[in-house]
Amino acid sequence: MRKVVTAAFVSLDGVMQAPGGPEEDPTGGFAHGGWTFHHWDDVMGQAMDGTFGEPFDLLLGRKTYEIFAAHWPYVPADDPIGKLFNATTKYVATHSAETLVWQNSVPLRGDAAEAVAELKRHNGPTLLLQGSADLIQTLLAADLIDEFRLMTFPVVLGSGKRLFGRGAIPAGLKLVSSQASTTGVVISTYLRSGEVTTGSFALGESSAAELARRKRMKREG
Numbered sequence: 001m002r003k004v005v006t007a008a009f010v011s012l013d014g015v016m017q018a019p020g021g022p023e024e025d026p027t028g029g030f031a032h033g034g035w036t037f038h039h040w041d042d043v044m045g046q047a048m049d050g051t052f053g054e055p056f057d058l059l060l061g062r063k064t065y066e067i068f069a070a071h072w073p074y075v076p077a078d079d080p081i082g083k084l085f086n087a088t089t090k091y092v093a094t095h096s097a098e099t100l101v102w103q104n105s106v107p108l109r110g111d112a113a114e115a116v117a118e119l120k121r122h123n124g125p126t127l128l129l130q131g132s133a134d135l136i137q138t139l140l141a142a143d144l145i146d147e148f149r150l151m152t153f154p155v156v157l158g159s160g161k162r163l164f165g166r167g168a169i170p171a172g173l174k175l176v177s178s179q180a181s182t183t184g185v186v187i188s189t190y191l192r193s194g195e196v197t198t199g200s201f202a203l204g205e206s207s208a209a210e211l212a213r214r215k216r217m218k219r220e221g
Contacts, residue, residue: 002120003146004059006129006136007051009036010152010163016133017160024067030160039153043181051149052081055125057089059116061132065092068130069102091119091127093135113142120144137167147191148173154184170196 009019018024018033026033060068068085075082090105093115097107108115116139119127129136129145139145150163174193180186201211 002122002124002127004116004120004127004129004139004144005051005056005147005149006145006163007149008129008131008136008151008163010150011035011155011157011160012152013156013158014162014164015157015160016131016163017157020067025063025161028160032157032160035155035157036151036153039181039183039185041182041185043179044151044183044185044187047151047179047187051128052084056128057091057125058085059091059127059129059132059135060093061135062092062094062096063134064131065090065094065100065102065105069105073102091116093132093138112138113144116144117142133161133163133165136163137165139167140164141167141169143169143171145192147189149189150187152186152188172196 008016010016017030018026019036020034021037022033024033068090072082072085077083086103088104090102091108092100092105093108093112094100097109100107112135116127129139136145172193172195173190176189176191178186178188201215
């Protein structure tokens with residue numbers, strides 16, 4: 001069974017819109033395009049190499065597909081990411097399949113969530129989501145995303161398309177790796193980990209001293 005991995009750049013307040021440049025996606029009057037540019041370092045590059053070093057197919061929404069198709073086919077032939085992206089299969093959520101001119105592009109037929117669920121049922125490489133904020137909401141709502149690889153940047157953008165928007169459903173996550181770049185970007189990987197668990201700090205039958213002890217143990221453990 002294939003897994004769906006979301007690899008995303010997010011601000012501290014969860015915005016993922018237009019990380020690469022001012023003209024990338026100004027939808028809704030977004031005025032901060034390119035907000036990741038001044039934070040890049042070797043630590044982040046190594047993390048990206050790790051993601052792209054595993055077998056994958058790309059899973060893209062139409063907007064991100066158009067941005068990628070206008071860039072990656074035209075980079076120098078020795079560009080390592082360009083070589084990967086041009087060669088890999090690209091599954092695209094679109095209603096206009098005849099306009100998918102980038103090589104190895106395959107439309108997701110019908111309902112996008114159903115199409116991705118069908119892809120997951122078969123063997124093959126990881127389905128790697130890049131950008132594609134609207135498609136992410138669709139897949140979150142259908143509980144189809146297995147892993148989140150996030151780079152959280154030390155900026156607050158206030159508005160814009162968010163990674164966890166209206167499509168998100170309650171879910172428990174497990175942090176499996178985390179490191180910080182030299183520029184303060186937190187690089188973290190989360191796996192799905194069942195349902196949300198809840199509890200209560202209400203005193204009830206426990207004494208205040210017992211509650212304080214539990215809190216202390218939680219902090220230290």
